[in-house]
Each structure stands twice: as structure tokens, then as C-alpha cells.
Amino acid sequence: xxxxxxxxxxxxxxxxxxxxxxxxxxxxxxxxxxxxxxxxxxxxxxxxxxxxxxxxxxxxxxxxxxxxxxxxxxxxxxxxxxxxxxxxxxxxxxxxxxxxxxxxxxxxxxxxxxxxxxxxxxxxxxxxxxxxxxxxxxxxxxxxxxxxxxxxxxxxxxxxxxxxxxxxxxxxxxxxxxxxxxxxxxxxxxxxxxxxxxxxxxxxxxxxxxxxxxxxxxxxxxxxxxxxxxxxxxxxxxxxxxxxxxxxxxxxxxxxxxxxxxxxxxxxxxxxxxxxxxxxxxxxxxxxxxxxxxxxxxxxxxxxxxxxxxxxxxxxxxxxxxxxxxxxxxxxxxxxxxxxx
Amino acid sequence: xxxxxxxxxxxxxxxxxxxxxxxxxxxxxxxxxxxxxxxxxxxxxxxxxxxxxxxxxxxxxxxxxxxxxxxxxxxxxxxxxxxxxxxxxxxxxxxxxxxxxxxxxxxxxxxxxxxxxxxxxxxxxxxxxxxxxxxxxxxxxxxxxxxxxxxxxxxxxxxxxxxxxxxxxxxxxxxxxxxxxxxxxxxxxxxxxxxxxxxxxxxxxxxxxxxxxxxxxxxxxxxxxxxxxxxxxxxxxxxxxxxxxxxxxxxxxxxxxxxxxxxxxxxxxxxxxxxxxxxxxxxxxxxxxxxxxxxxxxxxxxxxxxxxxxxxxxxxxxxxxxxxxxxxxxxxxxxxxxxxx
Numbered sequence: 001x002x003x004x005x006x007x008x009x010x011x012x013x014x015x016x017x018x019x020x021x022x023x024x025x026x027x028x029x030x031x032x033x034x035x036x037x038x039x040x041x042x043x044x045x046x047x048x049x050x051x052x053x054x055x056x057x058x059x060x061x062x063x064x065x066x067x068x069x070x071x072x073x074x075x076x077x078x079x080x081x082x083x084x085x086x087x088x089x090x091x092x093x094x095x096x097x098x099x100x101x102x103x104x105x106x107x108x109x110x111x112x113x114x115x116x117x118x119x120x121x122x123x124x125x126x127x128x129x130x131x132x133x134x135x136x137x138x139x140x141x142x143x144x145x146x147x148x149x150x151x152x153x154x155x156x157x158x159x160x161x162x163x164x165x166x167x168x169x170x171x172x173x174x175x176x177x178x179x180x181x182x183x184x185x186x187x188x189x190x191x192x193x194x195x196x197x198x199x200x201x202x203x204x205x206x207x208x209x210x211x212x213x214x215x216x217x218x219x220x221x222x223x224x225x226x227x228x229x230x231x232x233x234x235x236x237x238x239x240x241x242x243x244x245x246x247x248x249x250x251x252x253x254x255x256x257x258x259x260x261x262x263x264x265x266x267x268x269x270x271x272x273x274x275x276x277x278x279x280x281x282x283x284x285x286x287x288x289x290x291x292x293x294x295x296x297x298x299x300x301x302x303x304x305x306x307x308x309x310x311x312x313x314x315x316x317x318x319x320x321x322x323x324x325x326x327x328x329x330x331x332x333x334x335x336x337x338x339x340x341x
Numbered sequence: 342x343x344x345x346x347x348x349x350x351x352x353x354x355x356x357x358x359x360x361x362x363x364x365x366x367x368x369x370x371x372x373x374x375x376x377x378x379x380x381x382x383x384x385x386x387x388x389x390x391x392x393x394x395x396x397x398x399x400x401x402x403x404x405x406x407x408x409x410x411x412x413x414x415x416x417x418x419x420x421x422x423x424x425x426x427x428x429x430x431x432x433x434x435x436x437x438x439x440x441x442x443x444x445x446x447x448x449x450x451x452x453x454x455x456x457x458x459x460x461x462x463x464x465x466x467x468x469x470x471x472x473x474x475x476x477x478x479x480x481x482x483x484x485x486x487x488x489x490x491x492x493x494x495x496x497x498x499x500x501x502x503x504x505x506x507x508x509x510x511x512x513x514x515x516x517x518x519x520x521x522x523x524x525x526x527x528x529x530x531x532x533x534x535x536x537x538x539x540x541x542x543x544x545x546x547x548x549x550x551x552x553x554x555x556x557x558x559x560x561x562x563x564x565x566x567x568x569x570x571x572x573x574x575x576x577x578x579x580x581x582x583x584x585x586x587x588x589x590x591x592x593x594x595x596x597x598x599x600x601x602x603x604x605x606x607x608x609x610x611x612x613x614x615x616x617x618x619x620x621x622x623x624x625x626x627x628x629x630x631x632x633x634x635x636x637x638x639x640x641x642x643x644x645x646x647x648x649x650x651x652x653x654x655x656x657x658x659x660x661x662x663x664x665x666x667x668x669x670x671x672x673x674x675x676x677x678x679x680x681x682x
Contacts, residue, residue: 135585146523149531182487182573190490190570213574214581229531232523233554233574240555241582244476248617252610259610265603269593276589 003097004313008038009065009083010104012300019046021306026056037087062086072111088116098317099293101309117290122329125155126289131282136219145231153196162288163223164205165328169319178211180226283308344438345654349379350406350424351445353641360387362647367397378428403427413452429457439658440634442650458631463670466496467630472623477560486572494537503629504564505546506669510660519552521567624649
């Protein structure tokens with residue numbers, strides 16, 4: 001039975017949402033066990049109202065939580081009774097555990113995974129890889145999107161290789177990998193992009209060249225490689241623009257009588273948009289490069305999203321992602337970078 | 342009479358759109374003269390169908406054009422009969438000329454302005470500063486958004502000072518200046534952001550701290566300072582997300598009978614969105630830091646946008662922008678950076 005460890009602290013809606021997500025996951029998949037780590041009384045209270053096979057859910061008590069207010073490295077070292085640290089210890093020590101799901105502090109989850117689980121041999125930096133819906137109904141991943149602020153070309157090469165293996169494990173045989181840049185021409189960009197471009201060209205992947213930020217949702221790319229600063233800007237500005245546009249639309253509809261009527265007629269269109277754009281349907285961001293799989297869910301996740309995160313861990317485990325990433329590394333002169341993320 | 346030079350080559354819709362924009366501008370403002378530089382026969386053909394005071398428009402023949410296919414530095418040096426080079430020579434040599442408007446190749450316009458007009462003393466790098474509409478009905482500027490790929494903290498300090506003076510000349514007394522970052526906390530970001538933060542704090546401007554990319558359109562900021570790579574990603578991903586979302590909306594409406602009816606009722610809402618989001622109402626991106634004002638319009642500009650670009654040049658001239666930028670520079674140890682943009 002494959003186990004998935006869930007850190008129950010940190011979701012905006014508390015332990016209850018994590019429990020509901022776990023129950024949904026075990027009810028959909030009979031060969032998994034979810035280990036819920038966090039405040040036992042709160043978790044059990046939430047479990048009491050749910051129906052599931054008892055052997056598929058285990059609870060481990062962890063009285064403390066690590067929040068966004070904590071300094072990640074200090075918290076991971078000192079808060080030994082926190083749900084995140086206890087969860088990571090379990091992920092590391094139990095061979096049957098496929099990986100971790102957490103909706104808590106991103107900084108703490110990444111730092112904790114890096115410190116506790118360790119990197120895959122040869123990977124200079126693990127990286128965070130979220131998924132966005134495209135306008136053609138597909139998905140696109142960005143890697144890195146916030147774990148590594150200042151990167152070297154070699155880091156981006158590793159992101160491309162890890163991301164490529166990840167996409168393949170998700171069923172995309174020849175992922176179209178692009179480099180984020182300010183133009184599509186080969187020689188464009190900052191020093192990092194210019195140095196990275198020929199390195200990506202030399203890899204045995206389907207590298208399709210530079211991608212302008214404008215094309216992220218076009219459906220023409222599966223994986224966009226960049227440093228964590230630019231990737232974070234790419235992800236957040238895309239999310240922000242969509243949210244702000246929808247908010248403008250909503251406010252204006254409310255202010256006009258005829259628009260309100262129109263909106264009723266357009267119910268199915270709005271439902272389609274909501275469903276397509278809702279990150280709850282896309283699980284979480286995968287933190288790739290550590291020795292076990294880690295999925296970071298949105299703080300504002302709903303039960304469906306927590307369930308999708310658990311399913312992501314299972315799918316990656318079944319696809320032997322860690323082995324594939326290890327094998328994907330060519331005989332590059334790897335730089336044993338010890339910087340923390 | 343204030344003169345504005347317009348490079349007529351390079352707009353997607355050709356000379357005609359530049360001519361229409363110029364005619365609109367002179368008809369709205371009796372104390373300006375527009376100098377149209379480009380293919381004389383095409384310009385005069387377009388002028389023939391327009392009504393305007395003859396003394397307000399002058400045509401200068403330039404048989405060549407510089408396109409996106411040209412290497413900017415080489416083209417500026419060699420294509421002496423091109424509309425851009427002739428236009429820049431005129432901007433530089435005639436004291437009555439307030440500045441230049443071009444919808445041509447961005448690289449060529451920026452490189453040409455840098456090489457031909459020269460930098461304001463003390464400015465390490467000129468930068469490109471476009472304007473976007475916010476959800477609260479205001480505007481937000483990004484600086485730099487593509488002219489300088491790899492920046493030092495000192496460059497960003499100059500962007501903040503130039504941008505601040507620009508916003509003031511546009512009537513915003515205390516522009517809220519933010520630093521683009523991956524989080525709002527003071528110590529966040531890549532090395533550039535971390536080193537720049539305290540420098541911006543020490544300036545005599547209304548520095549409001551870090552801004553996450555998600556908040557660009559919130560209306561809480563007037564000017565966002567960043568390097569040209571991240572700024573380009575910020576601008577293009579925001580534009581791309583909006584365009585893609587609108588395209589998804591349109592496609593879905595077309596596919597549903599009731600949604601089509603709803604869209605008719607919502608006509609005014611869609612008109613409001615279109616008007617608010619149409620960059621044609623916001624002129625072009627200002628290239629700040631050279632000795633004369635340069636406004637780069639979208640390649641796909643309409644006449645209204647070309648007119649807005651001309652009005653931008655006039656407004657900045659009347660507000661003594663170049664003098665204000667020069668005065669805005671504190672006694673910093675300026676680095677006489679000679680890199681081209």
C-alpha cells in the first residue's frame with residue numbers, strides 16, 4: 001500500500017479541508033494510505049463526520065505549526081514537534097511513503113524538504129513547478145517559480161531535465177520545453193538566458209526555443225524554464241491579471257441592469273471559465289529535485305485541490321519519477337551546489 | 342511652436358496610420374507642428390484625404406526603413422537615409438523639437454535614441470516605461486520593461502528617480518513607487534532586489550516597498566521599478582493573460598446559444614472592458630534618460646494611439662521633464678556606464 005504524508009497545518013481553511021481532501025483521495029483509490037500529521041484532536045474531530053475505510057487513514061499528532069512568520073531554516077531546526085518537521089521525518093524514514101503534501105508556508109516546505117530529504121545526486125538545485133491551464137484546454141508548467149532566486153545556466157539545465165521527466169511521468173511523451181525570454185530570437189535576453197539557450201539546445205529533449213511571457217497560456221508549450229525570480233513574476237502576474245480582469249467584469253456587471261440579465265444567460269460560459277481557471281482542479285506545485293516527491297498546495301486550497309495533490313504524489317510515484325529524474329541527468333560536470341533554496 | 346518628429350516607418354498599418362494620428366494631434370492642438378519623416382509619396386498620398394492647417398505638418402523624405410530584421414547598432418550606423426536615423430538627427434539638431442514618436446522596431450528606436458541623442462548627465466541607463474490600466478480606473482507604469490537586461494542596483498535607483506519625475510510631470514504629485522519582488526517583506530528577492538531595496542528607501546521619493554507581480558493592476562501603485570528582463574515578463578504576461586482570457590470568453594460565447602444572447606445584453610460591459618484595456622488610449626512607452634523625449638508606440642497602433650503618443654511628447658515637454666529628471670538626480674556616486682541598451 002502506497003503511503004502519502006499530509007502536513008495538516010497551514011491551509012487557510014484549517015485541518016478540516018486537509019482531512020476532507022484525504023478522505024476524498026482514499027475513497028477514490030483503494031490501494032493508498034494517507035498519514036495525516038497535525039493537531040490530533042482537530043483532525044479526529046474532522047474525521048468523525050466522514051465515511052472511509054479506517055485502515056486507509058492514520059493520524060500522527062504534532063502539536064506545533066510553522067507559519068509564514070517563522071524563519072524557515074530556524075523553524076525547521078528548532079520546531080521538532082511541528083507538523084511539517086514530523087511529516088518530513090516520516091517521509092524520509094519510511095520507504096513505503098511516496099511523498100508529502102503541504103498547504104503551509106512555501107518557504108518552510110521548500111527549505112524543510114531540501115534540508116530533511118536531501119537532493120537527488122547531481123541536481124544542483126531543486127525547483128518549484130506549478131501548473132496553469134492554457135486557453136486550448138491543456139496545461140503548462142513553469143520551472144522554477146520561486147525556490148531559487150539567482151540561478152546559473154547549469155541550474156536551468158537541471159530544471160529542464162527534471163521538468164521534462166516530470167511531464168513525461170504525467171503522460172506527455174515529448175514535452176515542448178521553452179526558455180522564458182524577452183523575444184523568440186536565439187540571441188535575445190539577459191546573460192543567464194543567452195548562456196542557457198545553447199545548453200538547452202544540446203540536451204536530448206524537445207527544446208522548442210525561447211518563449212515570450214505573452215505566450216504562456218497559448219497552449220504551444222508544456223514546460224517553461226526560467227530562474228525563480230522571473231518564474232515567480234510570470235506566474236503571479238498571469239494569475240493577477242486574470243483575477244483583476246474577472247473582478248472588473250463582475251463589478252461592471254453588477255452596476256448595469258441589462259448586464260445583470262446578460263450574465264444570467266451567460267451562466268454556462270462563466271461556469272466554464274471558472275472551472276478552467278480554478279487551480280483547485282490542477283493540484284499543487286511540485287517541488288522537484290529532492291529524494292522524495294513534495295507537492296505544495298495553495299494556502300487557499302479546497303478539499304478537491306488537496307485530493308488532487310495527493311493523487312499527484314501517487315501518480316509521480318507510480319511513474320517512478322525520482323528514478324527517471326536521476327536517469328535523465330546526462331554526464332554533465334555537475335556542480336555540487338550547497339546553497340539552500 | 343513646439344515640434345514633434347514622427348518616424349512614419351514600422352507601424353503594422355503603415356504610413357497612413359501615422360499620418361492620421363498626426364492630423365488628429367494637430368487638429369486638437371493649434372500650437373504644435375508635427376514633422377513626418379518617411380516615404381514622401383506615401384505620406385503625401387495619405388495627407389491628401391485629410392483636413393488640417395498646412396503649416397502644422399511638414400514632411401521630410403526618407404526612402405529607407407529599419408525593421409525588426411536589422412541589427413539595431415549596425416542599422417543606426419549604416420542606414421543614414423532611414424526614417425529613424427533622419428528623424429533622430431532632426432530631434433537632436435533642432436532645439437524647437439520636443440521629441441520623437443516611433444512605432445517601429447523597439448530595439449532600433451532605443452539603440453538609436455541612445456546613440457544619437459545621448460544620455461542625461463548622471464543617468465547610467467535610459468529605460469523603457471510603458472503604462473497599463475488598473476482595475477480602479479487609474480494607470481501604472483513599469484520601468485524598465487526591456488531596454489536593460491542585466492541591471493545593477495544603481496540602474497534601478499535611476500529608474501525610480503526618472504520614473505518619479507515622469508509621473509509628477511503627468512500630474513501625480515507623490516507617485517507610489519514600488520520595487521517588483523517575489524514577496525512584500527523587506528528582505529525578499531534576488532540579489533538585485535535585496536541590494537536595491539535600502540537604496541530606494543534612502544531616496545526622497547514615496548517608496549512604498551516591495552510589490553508582488555499579482556498586484557500590478559490593483560491600483561495601489563503608480564510606478565514599479567525592476568530590471569528590463571523581469572519588467573518585460575511582467576508586462577507581457579499581464580497583456581497575454583488578459584488577451585487569452587478574453588479570447589477564451591469570446592470562443593465560449595460563440596459556441597453557446599444562450600451565451601450569445603447574454604453577450605448582447607452585456608454589450609455595455611464589454612464596451613467598458615474594451616475601452617479600459619485598449620492600449621490605444623494610453624499612448625506609448627516612454628524611453629526615459631536620453632536628452633530628448635522619445636515615445637515608442639505599439640507596432641499595431643491605431644491613429645488614436647499615435648495621436649496620444651504625440652500628446653505625451655508635448656505634455657512631457659511642457660512639464661520640463663528632461664530638466665526635472667536632471668534635477669532629480671541626487672549627488673550619488675554615479676557610474677558612467679557606457680553599455681548600450
